Amino acid sequence: MLSVPKGPTEQTDALLVRGVSHRFGAMLALDDVSLAVPRGGLVVLLGPNGAGKSTLFALITRLYDNVTGEIRILGHDVRRQPAAALQQLGVVFQSRSLDADLTVLQNLAYHAALHGIGRGPARRKALDALAKVGMDDRVGAKVRTLSGGQARRVEIARALLHDPACLLLDEATVGLDVASREAALAIVRGLVKERGVGVLWATHLVDEVADGDHVVLLHEGRVRFSGPVPDLLELAHAQTLRDAYMRVTVHASAEAL
Amino acid sequence: MTVTRTATGTHATAQRLGAASYLACFSGIVWREVLRFLHQRERFLAALVRPLVWLFIFAAGFRQVLGVSIIPPYETYVLYEVFVTPGLVAMVLLFNAMQTSLSMVHDRETGTMRTLLVSPFPRSFLLVSKLMGGVAVALLQAYAFLAVAYFWEIEPPPLGYLTVLPALVLSGLMLGALALFMSSVIRQLENFAGVMNFVIFPMFFASSALYPLWRIKEASPLLYEICRINPFTYAVELIRFALYAQVEPVSLSVVLGFTAAFLAAAIFAYNPSKGLLARRGEPGGGGR
Incomplete structure (x- = not known):
């Protein structure tokens, strides 16, 4: 065996x-x-x-x-x-789970809210997490305009948002x-x-x-x-x-x- | 929040989820629903045009065919358009609820739903917040419709626009809770056409939305009984009376009761230990 x-x-x-x-x-x-x-x-x-x-x-x-x-x-x-x-727990799921109609920052703000983080701290944490995955220059971009790799990096940033x-x-x-x-x-x-x-x-x-x-x-x-x-x-x-x-x-x- | 320093980094340790956290979560979920709705201009247009078509074409045509006698809450003869308006407002709520159900099935298929369900807040709270988000969107649609209808000589008393608000919220919650439960039952997006045929249309037509109940009773006693057990009838009547600053106690009680029942069923269906999703191995990416 x-x-x-x-x-x-x-x-x-x-x-x-x-x-x-x-x-x-x-x-x-x-x-x-x-x-x-x-x-x-x-x-x-x-x-x-x-x-x-x-x-x-x-x-x-x-x-x-x-x-x-x-x-x-x-x-x-x-x-x-x-x-x-x-x-x-932070999770990156197998299937894409970002909201394509919203911007990168709006997606992260939503995730922060789901962890009880208020708007001010959420923005700061989101920018910090996006910087870590090299996506801080696409904060205002609609998710549907991102490539597959970029969307994955945003999902990783999202999973890290609440430390x-x-x-x-x-x-x-x-x-x-x-x-x-x-x-x-x-x-x-x-x-x-x-x-x-x-x-x-x-x-x-x-x-x-x-x-x-x-x-x-x-x-x-x-x-x-x-x-x-x-x-x-x-x-x-x-x-x-x-x-x-x-x-x-x-x-x-x-x-x- | 307390922070633990480890040899290699920092993590937030268990944090009590206080009232401020609950408020942040609730407002975040509601805000997302509203934001999504505002981004989808076609959806807003469709939501507004649908009842207006009924009002401008269907109701105008029926004005001469169908007379409405003096029945509460109306104190005098009213045009058919006036009678049908509360039913059309309820239709706005019904379609919005089913749209929410559709988007939840879609979210489940795509995996977006998981981000909601993995939140540390109680699942019942998350579902109620999601429901309230849907109601907030429905309120925008309902008031937009009432605003346009005002220029079509549908002029309830000014106070009615305020007193109808709790009736809209409660009816929206009832229909939203039903839709939430259905979203757990519907396995695939393709099955949604069936929902249209077997839920939306029968609920709308077999109710007091388009015709007074006494008229229906004269036409078909069986249909009358069906209308009487249809919760949508009571939502329509609750809105009709509230629009004239009155409370109809039977409708209020029935809508409250059905809201509680549908909500309990939805929370059960999404319960991680007892629910339907656990038995099926869903939601989202349901592979092994």
Whole structure:
């Protein structure tokens, strides 16, 4: 068996998921999933389409409640203390979620309001967050005039506006060209170092994973591996991450059969 | 807000969401709805033209066909246009509510809805705020219609423009709450045509919006009974009396009751642990 899930231990991790399963009717979408994202750390949630990444994100963001296990954001239980937990969470969703009819600043002001931030501070925080992603020169632009890469950067700025301890990015580079993808990745990696944000980066693209990253490999709703990239390569007897990823997912699928 | 310094950066720690935060959130959601509406000029035009077409063409044509006897709140014979105006104001609210429902289904499909639902405020508060945003837009439309209608000799007492405000808010809330609930039930945007056929048109036509109830009773006792169980009828009557600075207690009670029921259903549907979305694996990007 290739899976080596390591159980999270720190209560003050930016994000802690422990023993979470979830069903949609008869379909088991997540099966006993555990992972941890430390503060100031980046964890890549790697898995093919349909692995359960979006379901896990829906539970972390409390779009619906987890029935089993626990999910904590900076120690706050998402189900029992949703207000405290969600205040510490910034999210970049897979699908575009900016309002195309509004300007960049109006979109950020709306997000600030959703976190209870008044107009004055909201403007200041918005300009600050936009400067960090290099979009402060497009403050008054309508979102529909932005390129895909620019819109993504605005979404990252929006997710940072309320100073969250934990940032979730769900397939954030889908639909972006290579340059925009690299720019988005560089911004996020910079945030981890400079601001101590804990980042969970969900992707199905193995070339977005750096050698030093901690990887959680999710496949068919189960964590198949959790650890640093070199350990995965060693465990899968693979030269490249792509090979290791294929071996683990194919092996797991064969095992399921 | 307290701030924690970590080895590598700063984060805001858990903050009590006080009254000022709630106010900021509420006004932000309402402001966004109004802003979106003002940006969509075609929507404003359509919202204004629709009841005006009914007033200028339909009502003018029916003036000679349909006589309206003296029924409260009117103290004398009134033109058909005068009678039909409260119904058309209610129609403005109904269409706006369904437009809000449509935009929520769209938001759910595109993912915009998630930004609302991931807010740390209670979901019931977020939904009510969203509802109030829709009502604010509906009020703009309703008063714009009444202003144009004034020049078409629809002249309720000046006080009526003020006393109709709470009736518009309450009726808007009732229809908005119904639309909010429906937005959780409708799975795809394409299904919205069905809403038009099965909700908007029956609600509007099987009510006292276009004809007095006694007239309907004479024509068809069955239709009369349907009109009597239609909550839209009571919204129309509430607005009709309020426009003449009067309160119709039965309509007020029924509208209050339906508002509470529809709101409870909508909050249940969007509840993260019990709601319909959780069972289906939605909203937005509902992939695994």
